[in-house]
Amino acid sequence: MISSTFEYERVSTVAEAIERLQAAGGEAKLLAGGHSLLPMMKLRLASPGKLIDISAVQELHGIVREPDGLVVGALTTHAHVASSPMVREYLPALAQAASKVGDLQVRNRGTLGGNLSHADMASDLPAVALAYEAEVYVVTMDGEETLQAEEFFLGPLLTAMPENSVMRSVKFRTPPSGSKSVYEKVPHPASGYAVVGIAAVVAVNEDNVVTHARIGITGAADVAYRARGVEDALIGKAFTEEAIQSAAVYASDDGMIAGDLYASEAYRRQLCKVHTARALRKLLAQ
Amino acid sequence: MASVFGSTLKRREDPRLITGNGQYSEDIQLPGMLYASVLRSPHAHARIVNINTDAAKALEGVVAVYTGKDLEGKIGTVPTAWLPPDSNIQTPPHEVLAVNKVRYVGDGVALVVAENRYVARDAVDLIQVTYAPLPAVAEQEQAIADGAPILHDGVENNVAFHWQAGNATDDVFENAEVIVKQRFRQQRLIPNPMEPRAATAQYNPATGEMTLWATSQNPHIHRFLLSGILGIPENKLRIVSVDVGGGFGAKIACYPDEAMVAYAARDLKRPVKWVEDRRENFLVTSHGRDMVLDVEFAGTKDGDFTAIRVKNIANMGAYLSTAGPGVPTILFGLIVPGAYKIPYAAVDVYGVFTNTTPTDAYRGAGRPEATYLLERMVDLFAAEIGKDPVEVRRRNLIQSHEFPYNTAMGLEYDSGNYEVALDKALAMVGYEELRQKQQELRSQGRHLGIGVTTYVEICGLGPSQVAGAVGFQGGLWESATVRVHPTGKVTVFTGASPHGQGEETTFAQIVSQRLGVPFEDIEVVHGDTNRIAMGWGTYGSRTTPVGGNAIAVAVDKVLEKAKKIAAHMLEVSEEDVRFEDGKYSVEGAPTRSVTIQEVTLQAYLAWNLPQGVEPALEGTAFYDPVNFVYPFGTHICVVEVDEETGDIDLVKYVAVDDCGRVINPMVAEGQVHGGIVQGIGQALWEGAVYDEQAQLLTGTFMDYAMPKARFFKEFETAFTETPAPQNPLGVKGIGETGTIASTPTVVNAVMDALRPFGVKDINMPLTPERVWNAIEKGRQEA
Numbered sequence A: 001m002i003s004s005t006f007e008y009e010r011v012s013t014v015a016e017a018i019e020r021l022q023a024a025g026g027e028a029k030l031l032a033g034g035h036s037l038l039p040m041m042k043l044r045l046a047s048p049g050k051l052i053d054i055s056a057v058q059e060l061h062g063i064v065r066e067p068d069g070l071v072v073g074a075l076t077t078h079a080h081v082a083s084s085p086m087v088r089e090y091l092p093a094l095a096q097a098a099s100k101v102g103d104l105q106v107r108n109r110g111t112l113g114g115n116l117s118h119a120d121m122a123s124d125l126p127a128v129a130l131a132y133e134a135e136v137y138v139v140t141m142d143g144e145e146t147l148q149a150e151e152f153f154l155g156p157l158l159t160a161m162p163e164n165s166v167m168r169s170v171k172f173r174t175p176p177s178g179s180k181s182v183y184e185k186v187p188h189p190a191s192g193y194a195v196v197g198i199a200a201v202v203a204v205n206e207d208n209v210v211t212h213a214r215i216g217i218t219g220a221a222d223v224a225y226r227a228r229g230v231e232d233a234l235i236g237k238a239f240t241e242e243a244i245q246s247a248a249v250y251a252s253d254d255g256m257i258a259g260d261l262y263a264s265e266a267y268r269r270q271l272c273k274v275h276t277a278r279a280l281r282k283l284l285a286q
Numbered sequence B: 001m002a003s004v005f006g007s008t009l010k011r012r013e014d015p016r017l018i019t020g021n022g023q024y025s026e027d028i029q030l031p032g033m034l035y036a037s038v039l040r041s042p043h044a045h046a047r048i049v050n051i052n053t054d055a056a057k058a059l060e061g062v063v064a065v066y067t068g069k070d071l072e073g074k075i076g077t078v079p080t081a082w083l084p085p086d087s088n089i090q091t092p093p094h095e096v097l098a099v100n101k102v103r104y105v106g107d108g109v110a111l112v113v114a115e116n117r118y119v120a121r122d123a124v125d126l127i128q129v130t131y132a133p134l135p136a137v138a139e140q141e142q143a144i145a146d147g148a149p150i151l152h153d154g155v156e157n158n159v160a161f162h163w164q165a166g167n168a169t170d171d172v173f174e175n176a177e178v179i180v181k182q183r184f185r186q187q188r189l190i191p192n193p194m195e196p197r198a199a200t201a202q203y204n205p206a207t208g209e210m211t212l213w214a215t216s217q218n219p220h221i222h223r224f225l226l227s228g229i230l231g232i233p234e235n236k237l238r239i240v241s242v243d244v245g246g247g248f249g250a251k252i253a254c255y256p257d258e259a260m261v262a263y264a265a266r267d268l269k270r271p272v273k274w275v276e277d278r279r280e281n282f283l284v285t286s287h288g289r290d291m292v293l294d295v296e297f298a299g300t301k302d303g304d305f306t307a308i309r310v311k312n313i314a315n316m317g318a319y320l321s322t323a324g325p326g327v328p329t330i331l332f333g334l335i336v337p338g339a340y341k342i343p344y345a346a347v348d349v350y351g352v353f354t355n356t357t358p359t360d361a362y363r364g365a366g367r368p369e370a371t372y373l374l375e376r377m378v379d380l381f382a383a384e385i386g387k388d389p390v391e392v393r394r395r396n397l398i399q400s401h402e403f404p405y406n407t408a409m410g411l412e413y414d415s416g417n418y419e420v421a422l423d424k425a426l427a428m429v430g431y432e433e434l435r436q437k438q439q440e441l442r443s444q445g446r447h448l449g450i451g452v453t454t455y456v457e458i459c460g461l462g463p464s465q466v467a468g469a470v471g472f473q474g475g476l477w478e479s480a481t482v483r484v485h486p487t488g489k490v491t492v493f494t495g496a497s498p499h500g501q502g503e504e505t506t507f508a509q510i511v512s513q514r515l516g517v518p519f520e521d522i523e524v525v526h527g528d529t530n531r532i533a534m535g536w537g538t539y540g541s542r543t544t545p546v547g548g549n550a551i552a553v554a555v556d557k558v559l560e561k562a563k564k565i566a567a568h569m570l571e572v573s574e575e576d577v578r579f580e581d582g583k584y585s586v587e588g589a590p591t592r593s594v595t596i597q598e599v600t601l602q603a604y605l606a607w608n609l610p611q612g613v614e615p616a617l618e619g620t621a622f623y624d625p626v627n628f629v630y631p632f633g634t635h636i637c638v639v640e641v642d643e644e645t646g647d648i649d650l651v652k653y654v655a656v657d658d659c660g661r662v663i664n665p666m667v668a669e670g671q672v673h674g675g676i677v678q679g680i681g682q683a684l685w686e687g688a689v690y691d692e693q694a695q696l697l698t699g700t701f702m703d704y705a706m707p708k709a710r711f712f713k714e715f716e717t718a719f720t721e722t723p724a725p726q727n728p729l730g731v732k733g734i735g736e737t738g739t740i741a742s743t744p745t746v747v748n749a750v751m752d753a754l755r756p757f758g759v760k761d762i763n764m765p766l767t768p769e770r771v772w773n774a775i776e777k778g779r780q781e782a
């Protein structure tokens, strides 16, 4: 599998990357881990004239703790995210999702920023970004911009990132104290991507009443979505098996559920329901 | 000396392969080498109106562009080498590059040769082809329907051949107490060896010799066929395939690409390399299976089987691949009665052209399909008469004292001890307890299923006389030369052409044991037509039963001569010499002895040889087996089905196989493991899908689900050893048993789990959605 001809350049700062993007006039693409872009190029589904390699841009690496969340640099690899003690402690669903991306080689190369920028409808991380109400920090030609996760994903391979911009980092908000979270995934037997992936975050008060519920679902629809129907059904109720069952039926209501060769729309709806319930049950059991 | 034969020795090929020192066809680097890339049809069926190669030729670095028209008359067509008798087989020409019409997505249209592979690939995109698309058909039943698009002029209804065998007349079924009918869809599979195909060709204008390094399971057959296509005499054509990264049948066929590469190398007088990319591997390397099977199965209420009748509509793809027609006919039909005493059996097979990739052998080739339908029918029959499927099997198995056993399909099974294997597997899995557990779990709403297969396989292809009788256009004997060098080191030349199974190890074990020389002193050479005498290659689990026995016979020839020399050296008569552990000694005076190495040196020095004995020491055998071999066994699988999602959990898998005497338990077990994985791949995940325009929708690893290690738990395997009675080593084949047995085993287990829902059958692969749908449907109907 051989891509068409392209130029390659490595940059060392975000500013440099933006400058090069602008100069190329839409012909260039940023290259991070390459694990989404290069396969597309080899299949000749993408033929950028130029690749701007940002993998050496130091400011884009690493995880920093802030009072209300963890800020993960765009170039942080899935493997790094999955094994970070901070992520595992404060954002277990993110660690779980990152550990379920592809295989070891993919996790060692692929980056969080690349994953979210690429916005494959079956990527794992968008579900988690929604459930932890992430903020995406983007550097553009005119400065910095902050995008909320829910307004970030627009459609298959489509995001709200402005032209010629670089994703710098993503803040995953730590949910209210006492929250529990989990990522539940049904991998496609061929691609390993999510047929459905469910990130669930729930907090209950001392009376076992749900005070906070965030459900992000990926894979099932043309774009990852917040299952607000489920959240609304849970909030204010006692967190019980009955509550889970009656809430889970709304799991596919908030997305444009799509069928494909492997799983029809009807079956994906079933998976959304069943696996939302299972994710919530795991939280109930914790 | 500890027995080398039968012991687990590590595969000696592995250090080379896992440290990147293998010699694959792609590894060949030659000075001045060019690279080829093939333009392939994006249409499943279309007329070629015009091809413009100007822009491609103008690209810097492009050396040549060939179209079908350019090659017309200069190169032959690709032959079919298995012509089932009395089948009215049609073999319309398969051009190396399509001239007027393309017949499947991937059909070659032009070949670009350039200074490097990148330019070659870019130039392919610059060729402009005007196509006039024609209606296409991908499915065999649609292809034989009236009004279907016709692929080849003169081939009515796209029927390539019609083959019948056996005898099971209507009255047998009319008078039967119990009849079960079922249709099965053997979905199309894509073999996907780890190494795609590759070819590097070098022509020597001075001598007229052509060397082709190519991915091949049978270099001599490829030499034989390519010499015809290229018009190069066999003695000037050399095919080399040292390391081959798996084939599973897909590297048996003779393909257009290798022929074109050789053609271009001769035409341009420069070496040319072509490496298939993964997308091409999906599109143009032969596929497997793809049959629509209608089965009628008759028996008594007590559980005796009386007859089986099968109609098979087989999808052959756009052209008849090299061995393709033999798969749904001979290799499928003859084994339909399986391991049971079934008095009447018949098959009726149609081979059909469609606008799809040609089909050919894929691990098991015909036998998995036959075993699948039989083992599924046995379960359906057992359910119909309300008996345990194990009990019903046991009742009908051929008994050990009944061998050799003549089947309704005219085969003579050599040997077997089917119940021993069955009992061993039942004990390993704990069958009785499992059935109890199943009951308990059912009452809790959990769905455990147990699936059993008692299979027999026909392999070790095979006696050449039979090959001729069944229309195989070649012999099926095997060659071996065992050359003992003056120092006692040994080189073994085998015409069987291992492609990853481990025979460099196991063949050395055979020689070490029989000749009494250390394992380390033996080198096995394969895969080079210039070094090795004519042979027929590796497929049909023949490498060990035929190629291995050829080596044994060659060793015996060495020993026969060595004994004469030894007797001469020991100054006794031959009758007074005994041979053991590499030593010749005098009967009754064991201290008077000479080693095989000492004898060998004398054979080469030839200072003092007995009268009439030639110098040197080597043996060559052209071994033609007297019969096929028939491995057998029992596989049992336990699954649990999730009724909410249709997910199938593989709880336990037990395999008991009998391949006669086991040369190397670890290597044999490895074959069983790989086979099981591929067989379960068919049961649960794999399947090629074409759309209405005959476009392959599952053309990448993103869509086509190959089984992965993480899909499996442990396999519990064991062997019983019933020596094969008709060959010197007592061995049978083990390469395909896993694929043959595991598919029905797993599906039977899932169907067993779904019994509470009244589900009888689900088309493979049993995806969670299909299982879930079947459960839902069962619920609605209940």
Ligand SMILES: Cc1cc2nc3c(=O)[nH]c(=O)nc-3n(C[C@H](O)[C@H](O)[C@H](O)COP(=O)(O)OP(=O)(O)OC[C@H]3O[C@@H](n4cnc5c(N)ncnc54)[C@H](O)[C@@H]3O)c2cc1C
Residues within 6 Å of the ligand: A029, A030, A031, A032, A033, A034, A035, A036, A037, A038, A039, A074, A075, A100, A101, A102, A103, A106, A109, A110, A111, A112, A113, A114, A115, A116, A117, A118, A122, A123, A124, A125, A165, A166, A167, A168, A191, A192, A193, A194
């Ligand atoms: C075999 C395989 C299996 C996989 N399985 C999964 C899976 O199960 N789940 C899953 O979620 N993913 C999976 N992936 C995708 C993987 O997670 C990718 O690594 C990820 O989607 C893209 O990250 P990357 O760093 O490789 O990005 P690249 O491929 O380098 O880039 C992807 C896109 O994002 C853009 N981009 C990258 N970084 C930035 C940035 N900082 N700012 C702006 N734009 C940027 C690029 O220009 C490009 O358009 C798989 C990939 C492979 C090859």
